[in-house]
Amino acid sequence: MGVERPWLAHYPKNVPAEIDLNRYASVVSVIDEACLRFAQRPAYGNYGHVLSYAEIDRLSAQFAAYLGGTLGLAKGDRIAIMLPNILQYPIVLFGALRAGLVVVNTNPLYTARELEHQLKDSGAKAIVVLENFAGVLQGVITHTDVRHVVVTSLGEMLGTLKGALINFAVRHVRKMVPPWQLPGAVSLHQALVLGAGQARPQVALGHDDLAFLQYTGGTTGVAKGAMLSHGNMVANMLQASTWIQSVLHEGEEVIVTALPLYHIFSLTANCFTFLKTGGYAYLITNPRDMPGFVKELRQLRFTAITGVNTLFNGLLNTPGFNDLDFSHLRMTLGGGMAVQRAVAERWKQVTGCTLVEAYGLTETSPAVCINPLDLAAYNGSIGLPVPSTEVCVQDDSGTLLATGEIGELCVKGPQVMQGYWNRADETAKVMDSGGWLHTGDIARMDSNGFFYIVDRKKDMILVSGFNVYPNEVEDVMAACPGVLEVAAIGVPDDKSGEAVKLFVVRKNPALTEAEVRDYAKANLTGYKRPHIVEFRDSLPKTNVGKILRRELRASPGS
Missing domain, CATH: 3.40.50.980 (Rossmann fold)
Known part of the structure; x- marks a missing residue:
């Protein structure tokens, strides 16, 4: 199924419709070239x-x-x-x-x-x-x-x-x-x-050799390794670097790297794309220490920064940030979770640099869409598909939907993973015979080829840019002593975008909220732990006993 590509008419100047994937045989070729070309340049600071x-x-x-x-x-x-x-x-x-x-x-x-x-x-x-x-x-x-x-x-x-x-x-x-x-x-x-x-x-x-097993959650609650090949990673590096070439300058950039490099966004954008262009990546080990973060920024003449909405919001609310020197800042890229308009507008007001939103997935190495970097202001869109990438909106039967219609966002391109490691069944759920990756995100495209995320098809919860899957949280918390049944949903949160809310039906009437939280702390990474715990006498279910999360989301207070 071929799709029209209206976005090409709105590409930034000098960005090609296609990349030359054969330019590099592997990620190692990129590393070797950069180390030779920019030998005397600073590469990483900490x-x-x-x-x-x-x-x-x-x-x-x-x-x-x-x-x-x-x-x-x-x-x-x-x-x-x-x-x-x-x-x-x-x-x-x-x-x-x-x-x-x-x-x-x-x-x-x-x-x-x-x-x-x-x-x-x-x-x-x-x-x-x-x-x-x-x-x-x-x-x-x-x-x-x-x-x-x-x-x-x-x-x-x-x-x-x-x-x-x-x-x-x-x-x-x-x-x-x-x-x-x-x-x-x-x-x-x-x-x-x-x-x-x-x-x-x-x-x-070569391109088909595996470079990464990049783990991501799933609707089953079991973390799966997305198989990202050298070809996948090279493709996304080239797609991203051609997109930013008109704004940034080879061998001159200083990229603030606060998002962890083990996260696919930071890995491809900060580590590899800026490596290819001879950039200097300054590593922030503990961005949660916002005063310390701002203190480090005071020593840098930084030209670019990537992050998630919560990071930008945190910086804007930290004393001293407004007084930093932003005269060299040419690129602010937000991804990993939705950028909030209020945060983007305040960022532009304080720094003078537009907070540009991008969209990607672990399964796509990750970039799928990026907004033009010369945007005058935040536009609420996830941007235009990057070169050599087809994006469309489909209904549940796989039919291509027209401009403006709402359906599932689907992606095809050289950055799309080879599949999930040792999980052919899970791969088949998201990749169809035509090579389209079904993202689970509900979106629409406007007449200019800009895409907008409307909602999520899956029950995934996005906490500060990290995927949290209700089934995993439920599976862990159901084993908590004194628990009969549990259900997890995402609820809006000012700091993290979304937070986990856990509904609990007690088996032991004496079970306390503190005991539930202690169990979560021992068994779940911080961002997966329930932010809110609500005890109930029962949970809404279908006639076959499946818990109805949508009813919980619609209930008062959720």
Whole structure:
């Protein structure tokens, strides 16, 4: 099924209708080219310490040699990376890709249950973890295929004095590193020393080879690994970089990177797209510390920033942000969740830069649509489809709908995943025989080819840009002692866009809200935990016993 592409007439100047996917054989080709071209440029900064492209090149080559030479890991083996935004992340990431491994990005805040599922499902043989989270790994590692562990500390790449001071504060003052024991684990420093004496492995990689298993939730509540190939990632890098080329300048950009690099938005936009253009990515390790975040921004002449609505809203409400120097800011890109008009308008008022909204999915590497960067003001749209991408609106029978009609947003393009890892049944639910990915989002297209998200077809809850699936929350909380039945829905929230509301039917009349919250804290990552808990005598159901979430959403107070 071919679709008309009215959006091409409204493309930014010099943006082509198609990309040349054959320009790079793999993500590694992009890394190698950037490290050679921009060797003396700053590549990544964190806590005031900077690594150049040449240093990233050398260190990641050493890590690749350690993985392939010392550990004997081979092309296609999976490696989990459980790190926040610190300098070690790009070193480990690029090293793993250069060794031909498949990267499994892992949220450092996962509970033991969530971590165990991801490691077992992916079959990861190795993991790199920050010491703060090593205790969680310790509790599950024997149930997984992980045989090689590399542990790093927050200060390990920040220079001898600063690194030692930060590690002392983290370990002994703030006590942020619980005790852990992982026999056989090595430090990242040890791994790099071992790799330094060996040649970097030369691995032949092509577009069809897997680069990432990027985990995302599902309607079943089970996290699934979206198989993103080197071709998928190269395509999205090229699509994004051609889109921004008229506004940003090669070798001159400073991109504020507050969203975690393990999230697909930040991974492709901040890590790879700006890498390709010789950008300097400044990593914010803890963006929740808004005063500290603003303090770091005060030292930067930043030209670009990406984020979710809650991040922008948080900055706007932090003292001192309004006084920053925004004279170099040329791009503000919002994604991961809907940008609120009030936030976008205030951002423009304070910074002078339009907050431009984009749309994507884990399954599309992620960019599908982006607004032109020269927008005079926020327009409420998710933008125009990026080059080499077809987007349409279909009804439930797969019929193409006309301009202005509302239906499911569907996508086809070289950035669309290969499918879900070891889950052909789940893949078949979202990818049809014509190659269209069915997003589950309800949308419409206007006559100029701009798309607008109307609603979501699925019951997914979007908390600060992260997907939360009610089935997973319900499955976990149903096991809470004293609970008979539970149901989870999303409710509007000023800070996070949406929040989880949990309805509970007690089995034990003495069950308290505090006990429910304590159980959630032990078993769910923070953004998945119920923000509101409501006890009920019963839950609305169909005649076959299925809980009716739509009735709960329609009930007073929801």
